[in-house]
């Protein structure tokens with residue numbers, strides 16, 4: 001399904017959805033603590049979303065059994081919340097969430113260190129992954145090409161010699177959680193499909209301290225680094241405008 005130029009009403013709904021999503025992620029960041037389970041975080045996300053008037057956007061998507069994707073340390077994305085999985089001091093936790101409102105969905109992610117960081121490079125990885133997302137967003141404007149965005153993300157990260165995951169990519173978003181085209185986090189400028197003002201896309205660099213290679217865990221969902229190096233993930237849904245981008249999933 002190709003992403004469409006959204007109508008004025010659809011954009012209004014996505015702004016509201018995005019505001020709820022950003023609020024939920026800030027709430028999760030403020031409340032996450034060592035000793036909580038990943039299911040506790042899912043429960044908090046759902047309760048806060050309902051309080052705000054939205055609906056969880058991931059629940060049941062292609063059979064995903066929970067509402068929050070929560071991925072710890074060497075898990076990159078798509079970790080499934082569980083009552084058995086306890087969050088520990090120093091863990092690098094990635095929180096990926098979606099909110100549906102008035103038929104429209106937004107998608108965003110943040111990584112955090114819970115409690116006391118174990119290593120300085122964990123903090124740096126998080127800060128630089130966030131900045132690589134900003135670099136990708138800075139490349140956006142009417143008639144941008146997907147390769148312009150990927151090249152900008154990759155260009156910012158190059159000097160750090162991190163792994164940039166290629167098997168997973170950003171995407172169009174709005175009516176559906178995943179709409180075409182793909183938005184890679186690598187690539188060359190002036191390549192790939194063109195995007196128009198009024199389209200909405202999710203840009204989402206996934207960056208590791210080691211390899212770019214990943215595999216799918218036995219649960220069929222969780223994506224893990226092949227060398228078990230730790231990973232960070234930042235994502236925002238943005239509206240493409242004539243001169244730039246409006247970030248829908250930040251406060």
Ligand code: MG
Pocket residue numbers: 107108170171202204235
């Ligand atoms: Mg996404």
